Amino acid sequence: MQISTVATVSRFVAVLCGFSYLVGAILLGGAASLSGGPTDGHYYLSSHGKLTEVSEAVYSYSRYHALVTIALVIIALGLSMKSKPTQRELLISRYVGAVLVASGLLLGWWWNRG
Numbered sequence: 001m002q003i004s005t006v007a008t009v010s011r012f013v014a015v016l017c018g019f020s021y022l023v024g025a026i027l028l029g030g031a032a033s034l035s036g037g038p039t040d041g042h043y044y045l046s047s048h049g050k051l052t053e054v055s056e057a058v059y060s061y062s063r064y065h066a067l068v069t070i071a072l073v074i075i076a077l078g079l080s081m082k083s084k085p086t087q088r089e090l091l092i093s094r095y096v097g098a099v100l101v102a103s104g105l106l107l108g109w110w111w112n113r114g
Contacts, residue, residue, distance in 0.1 A: 032062035
């Protein structure tokens with residue numbers, strides 16, 4: 001397998017993982033990777049200064065998802081620096097990025113509208 005193929009797949013997986021992390025943070029009311037955390041046996045996710053109490057399992061999920069997303073982004077960036085994407089890959093990644101940003105903004109607006 002060529003490094004450009006591995007780089008393309010890793011970028012795609014990193015984007016999907018990042019998007020699912022964003023959706024999870026919106027739906028759960030925050031993320032464990034920011035300023036939330038355990039306090040006196042209670043677990044909190046944080047979003048824009050607002051804390052949401054969650055179970056230990058949800059907190060652990062959010063924390064590990066954040067760590068995996070960060071690791072995948074670093075791996076994807078490292079592999080991308082070793083390969084040169086084709087024009088087609090650049091075009092696809094621009095469209096995918098635009099769709100993901102737009103859908104993330106729409107989901108965030110919808111979730112916080114009331």
